[in-house]
Amino acid sequence: xxxxxxxxxxxxxxxxxxxxxxxxxxxxxxxxxxxxxxxxxxxxxxxxxxxxxxxxxxxxxxxxxxxxxxxxxxxxxxxxxxxxxx
Numbered sequence: 001x002x003x004x005x006x007x008x009x010x011x012x013x014x015x016x017x018x019x020x021x022x023x024x025x026x027x028x029x030x031x032x033x034x035x036x037x038x039x040x041x042x043x044x045x046x047x048x049x050x051x052x053x054x055x056x057x058x059x060x061x062x063x064x065x066x067x068x069x070x071x072x073x074x075x076x077x078x079x080x081x082x083x084x085x086x
Contacts, residue, residue, distance in 0.1 A: 006026055007037055
């Protein structure tokens with residue numbers, strides 16, 4: 001449920017209220033009983049919780065691991081050098 005900000009047109013009292021999106025906007029100021037208008041806010045920004053996303057956050061394909069891929073690359077490079085010398 002979002003928090004809406006209202007401002008009274010009579011006394012300029014500004015307040016926030018936590019209400020469902022389906023609720024009707026308030027019409028009466030709790031301070032002076034004057035007419036209130038809902039202000040257009042910027043809304044809440046994106047909030048990231050946690051330490052982030054890493055390679056290990058996703059499932060690896062069966063039979064393959066990240067460490068094996070690195071070793072395979074090293075082996076192929078060293079075998080290429082040996083083959084070139086011959």
